[in-house]
Amino acid sequence: MATIREVAAAAGVSVGTVSNFLNARVTVAASTAARIQEAIDLLGYRVDASARAFRTRQTNSIGLVVPNVTNPYFAEIARAVAHALWKHGIQTFLCDAADDEAVEQAHVEQLIDRRVDGILMSYTSEPGRILDQVAGLGVPIVFIDRAVPGHHSVETDNRCGGALAARHLVALGHRRVGVLAGAVRLPNIRERVQGFVDEMCANGVEVTEGDVLGGPQAAELGRRVCELMDRPSRPTAVFATNDIVAIGAWRALVEIGVRVPEQISLVGFDDIEMSRLTVPDMTTIAQDKVGIGQAATTLLLDVMRGRTEAPRHVRMEPRLLVRGSTARAADPEARYVAA
Amino acid sequence: MATIREVAAAAGVSVGTVSNFLNARVTVAASTAARIQEAIDLLGYRVDASARAFRTRQTNSIGLVVPNVTNPYFAEIARAVAHALWKHGIQTFLCDAADDEAVEQAHVEQLIDRRVDGILMSYTSEPGRILDQVAGLGVPIVFIDRAVPGHHSVETDNRCGGALAARHLVALGHRRVGVLAGAVRLPNIRERVQGFVDEMCANGVEVTEGDVLGGPQAAELGRRVCELMDRPSRPTAVFATNDIVAIGAWRALVEIGVRVPEQISLVGFDDIEMSRLTVPDMTTIAQDKVGIGQAATTLLLDVMRGRTEAPRHVRMEPRLLVRGSTARAADPEARYVAA
DNA sequence: TTGAAAGCGCTAACAC
DNA sequence: GTGTTAGCGCTTTCAA
Numbered sequence: 001m002a003t004i005r006e007v008a009a010a011a012g013v014s015v016g017t018v019s020n021f022l023n024a025r026v027t028v029a030a031s032t033a034a035r036i037q038e039a040i041d042l043l044g045y046r047v048d049a050s051a052r053a054f055r056t057r058q059t060n061s062i063g064l065v066v067p068n069v070t071n072p073y074f075a076e077i078a079r080a081v082a083h084a085l086w087k088h089g090i091q092t093f094l095c096d097a098a099d100d101e102a103v104e105q106a107h108v109e110q111l112i113d114r115r116v117d118g119i120l121m122s123y124t125s126e127p128g129r130i131l132d133q134v135a136g137l138g139v140p141i142v143f144i145d146r147a148v149p150g151h152h153s154v155e156t157d158n159r160c161g162g163a164l165a166a167r168h169l170v171a172l173g174h175r176r177v178g179v180l181a182g183a184v185r186l187p188n189i190r191e192r193v194q195g196f197v198d199e200m201c202a203n204g205v206e207v208t209e210g211d212v213l214g215g216p217q218a219a220e221l222g223r224r225v226c227e228l229m230d231r232p233s234r235p236t237a238v239f240a241t242n243d244i245v246a247i248g249a250w251r252a253l254v255e256i257g258v259r260v261p262e263q264i265s266l267v268g269f270d271d272i273e274m275s276r277l278t279v280p281d282m283t284t285i286a287q288d289k290v291g292i293g294q295a296a297t298t299l300l301l302d303v304m305r306g307r308t309e310a311p312r313h314v315r316m317e318p319r320l321l322v323r324g325s326t327a328r329a330a331d332p333e334a335r336y337v338a339a
Numbered sequence: 340m341a342t343i344r345e346v347a348a349a350a351g352v353s354v355g356t357v358s359n360f361l362n363a364r365v366t367v368a369a370s371t372a373a374r375i376q377e378a379i380d381l382l383g384y385r386v387d388a389s390a391r392a393f394r395t396r397q398t399n400s401i402g403l404v405v406p407n408v409t410n411p412y413f414a415e416i417a418r419a420v421a422h423a424l425w426k427h428g429i430q431t432f433l434c435d436a437a438d439d440e441a442v443e444q445a446h447v448e449q450l451i452d453r454r455v456d457g458i459l460m461s462y463t464s465e466p467g468r469i470l471d472q473v474a475g476l477g478v479p480i481v482f483i484d485r486a487v488p489g490h491h492s493v494e495t496d497n498r499c500g501g502a503l504a505a506r507h508l509v510a511l512g513h514r515r516v517g518v519l520a521g522a523v524r525l526p527n528i529r530e531r532v533q534g535f536v537d538e539m540c541a542n543g544v545e546v547t548e549g550d551v552l553g554g555p556q557a558a559e560l561g562r563r564v565c566e567l568m569d570r571p572s573r574p575t576a577v578f579a580t581n582d583i584v585a586i587g588a589w590r591a592l593v594e595i596g597v598r599v600p601e602q603i604s605l606v607g608f609d610d611i612e613m614s615r616l617t618v619p620d621m622t623t624i625a626q627d628k629v630g631i632g633q634a635a636t637t638l639l640l641d642v643m644r645g646r647t648e649a650p651r652h653v654r655m656e657p658r659l660l661v662r663g664s665t666a667r668a669a670d671p672e673a674r675y676v677a678a
Numbered sequence: 679t680t681g682a683a684a685g686c687g688c689t690a691a692c693a694c
Numbered sequence: 695g696t697g698t699t700a701g702c703g704c705t706t707t708c709a710a
Contacts, residue, residue, distance in 0.1 A: 001476060003703060014681045019705055029679060044475070049452040051703035054393040055686055061453075069433075070414040070612070078408060079435050086442075091449055094408075094433040096418050103425075110430055113388040114400075136383070137340060219616055247616050254618040273409070274613055277558055277586050279593040342687055353697045358689060368695060390687035394702055 002043035010039035022047060053115070061091045062300065063111035065104060067124035069096040071244060072272040073289065074122065077144065080293025081120060088301065090117070099216070101125035112139060118300045120144055126185075140303040144296050146188050147313055152303060154296040154314040158188045161285040161318035162195025162239070165267045168283070168320055169237045170203040173329040174265060177207060178228035178235035180245045182217030189217070192241045192269060211235065222248020226256060229264075236329040237265035243275040246282055250325065261327035271321060280324025288316050341382035349378035361386060392454070400430045401639065402450035404443060406463035408435040410583060411611040412628065413461065416483065419632025420459060427640060429456070438555070440464035451478060457639045459483055465524075479642040483635050485527050486652055491642060493635040493653040497527045500624040500657035501534025501578070504606045507622070507659055508576045509542040512668040513604060516546060517567035517574035519584045521556030528556070531580045531608060550574065561587020565595060568603075575668040576604035582614040585621055589664065600666035610660060619663025627655050 004022075008015045013032055020026040021036045028036070039045070053059040064081055066074040082092040093111060097104035101124060108130050111119055118140040123130065127148055134141050135151070143153040169177060177200065181193050197207045213228065215221045222245040228235055240246035246268030250260055260266050260280065268275055271286035295314045302308045343361075347354045352371055359365040360375045367375070378384070392398040403420055405413040421431040432450060436443035440463060447469050450458055457479040462469065466487055473480050474490070482492040508516060516539065520532050536546045552567065554560045561584040567574055579585035585607030589599055599605050599619065607614050610625035634653045641647045 004705095005703075015704080016682075016706080017680055020680085023705080025705095026679075032679080046448075046452055048393075048454060048703055049449075050389065050392045050398060050454045052705080053389045054387075054688090054702090055704045055706090057686075059389060069408065069417060070411050072409050072411065072414075075409040075411075075414055078433075079437055082435055083437065083442075086445070091432070091453070093430070094435075096421055096433075098418055098422065103422075106425070109385075110388075113385050114430070115387060115389045219612065247613075251616045251618055273558065274586075277590045278617070279590055343689095344687075354688080355690085355698070356696055359696080362689080364690090365695075371695080387687055391689080393686090393704090394688045394690090396702075 001048075002045040003048070004045075006043060007036065007039045007045050010043060011035040057115070059115050059117055060089055061093060061114070061116050062118040062120060063093040063095060063107070063114075063116045065095045065097060065107050065111075065119065065121040065123070067097050067104070067122055068099050069094070071242075072274065073242065073270045073287070076272070076289040077122075077293050080290045081297055084294050084297035088297075097124050099124055105129065108133065112137060118142070118304050120296055120300055122146060124186075140300060142296050142300045142303065144292060146186060150311055152299055152308070152312050154292055154299060155188060155316070156287045156292070156318045157315045158191035158318075159195030159198075161269060161287075162192040162197075163199035164285055164318060164320040165239045165269075166196045166199035166203070166205075168322065168326065169239070169265060169267065170200065170205065172237070172265065172326060174235075174237040175205050175329070176233050176235045176237075177205065177211065178225070178231075178238045179207065179212040180221055180225060180228075180238060180240040180249055181212050181214050182221055182241045182245055184214045189241050196239050217242055217245060219244055219248030219251070221245050222250070223252040225249035225252050229253075229256075229258065235264070237267070237326070239267045241269050243268040243270045243272045243282060243284055246284070246325075247274060247278060250278055250282070261325050263330065265326040265329070267326060276323075278325075283323045283326040284321050286319045286321050288319075291316050340387075341384040342387070343384075345382060346375065346378045346384050349382060350374040396454070398454050398456055399428055400432060400453070400455050401457040401459060402432040402434055402446070402453075402455045404434045404436060404446050404450075404458065404460040404462070406436050406443070406461060407438050408433070410581075411613065412581065412609045412626070415611070415628040416461075416632050419629040420636055423633050423636035427636075436463050438463055444468065447472065451476060457481070457643050459635055459639055461485060463522075463525075479639060481635050481639045481642065483631060485525060489650055491638055491647070491651050493631055493638060494527060494655070495626045495631070495657045496654045497530035497657075498534035498537075500608060500626075501531040501536075502538035503624055503657060503659040504578045504608075505535045505538035505542070505544075507661065507665065508578070508604060508606065509539065509544065511576070511604065511665060513574075513576040514544050514668070515572050515574045515576075516544065516550065517564070517570075517577045518546065518551040519560055519564060519567075519577060519579040519588055520551050520553050521560055521580045521584055523553045528580050535578050556581055556584060558583050558587030558590070560584050561589070562591040564588035564591050568592075568595075568597065574603070576606070576665070578606045580608050582607040582609045582611045582621060582623055585623070585664075586613060586617060589617055589621070600664050602669065604665040604668070606665060615662075617664075622662045622665040623660050625658045625660050627658075630655050 008018045021028045095107040122144045147153040268282045268284035275282035347357045360367045434446040461483045486492040607621045607623035614621040
């Protein structure tokens, strides 16, 4: 592969001039420029980004660490981020932690070693150690979907999202509800649940600890909705903190002959494409994934340019999408007997 | 951030010795090693991968270009690839082409500029220009899910997959079938359709051009299954070349009151998680996504080490997973009248 | 507007 | 085992 030196030789100019031409920082005479361009085309020269990064101490790349790419929610965020950054000439290292703390930690270390210009991250483990490393080295970092005190973040207003779900169910007359909470150690999940529970409470509906199921945030958790159905105070509605869990629950309910929404209402979170494809389609709390990706990008670029001192927390508004999986609560007594 | 020189100074040794220690290629005396390690810990030294890559002409990174990360099929492949490569100390640049040729092309160029050690790719556009660049520069490349004459590839035996679907439907008595083909310009899709049509033909069932619907390979295409239902020779079974399309079709059919599998059988392709979550769950042709990812990794590493001259085409066996979306064909006449 | 030259952090060849 | 040193491809002064 040709080097800048070879281009310079072929064009009969010095390497410095070729560099000036490439970076367009100093104007190069038109005739020289033409000769250089000719040499570049002739030799098929392509700048060595690795050498440039080494010299300028700037890699024009950032790392995006997500807990699980196979969840379309994160895949969509990743797409939005990569696209937005790409328009700024920055490439994204998409790292999938595969829900594994050790993998996540290793990714962050590798990103640091690669000297990425910044990190965007939605962590799966406790962010303590990561912060020690990253913050200690002064690597710009913005958290996505999880607020971290003292650090920048972009996330949906999760409390509000939970409250939205609660209000919707209350309006439909539901008084006994269950929650498929998922990874309660994550602040975003806790906030969704808290927002839901608080709003329910404000409407005179009590949600006890037994009504809330935790566990890995996957379809498998949804299947456990049956445990909720076996309780003496059988719920007439269930709130799941993400769509995959909601779909898992829907599937399990249909399997045991419980009809959605006639016998039980279901609300998800995220609004992934699949939530529009079930029958009935899933009522859910939509997150603006493109907006989150763009906001995170903008914020990170600001931080990278040293334009942001105090930690900023960007909050995006969730939206309630009323679809087919929720309906008015049936007479609870009748249903309890029927079951 | 500390450099190797500072570490050397702190440990009272030369940079060469520190380098030897770091790369463990030459044995370093235990006592020196201890002093160096101490200095590293003290200074918080981390090797500069960017400088090392520049010096060694080896980035220990590869690029993985997929047409669409939001399709769980590719997300799972990406996970498998990244994981396998990671165990070899190689990091993966996951690039999402977002079904856009220009984006795909730009990704490949950036990967070349970054001097990745190799490229793994499932292209969305015609691979011509990409091959000119990549092959011309001698960058190792392995294609995933698409065979390219003269180049390495790893893919499911798509013909066989199509045939498997056909055999299953024929065994259930289906004689009139439709195909939701998707992106027929892609060789893998063409092979799936061809395998299906040929096997049908071998069993005395004719599939005409009108029975095959093309278009972007998304849920939207599935919805067009209704066009197939409106034909005079209404199909009793439909083969979709991926699960997302199959799910889209299922959804559209249920919406118009056609029951799956009682009135129509549906077969998908890929076996993404969601195909297990619909009700009924989707009969599908499973691809071994982890196997594909691993095989592609192994092959690419071989190519990178110059161990492979002649183009290799690794074929993975597809598996038919009989689930709930297929059943015996009902009496076609009766159904045609009923509708 | 152009050229000459130093040097980024690291590895590897060689000498000791 | 360890030290010395050249140099990877590029950018960036500085001088002409």
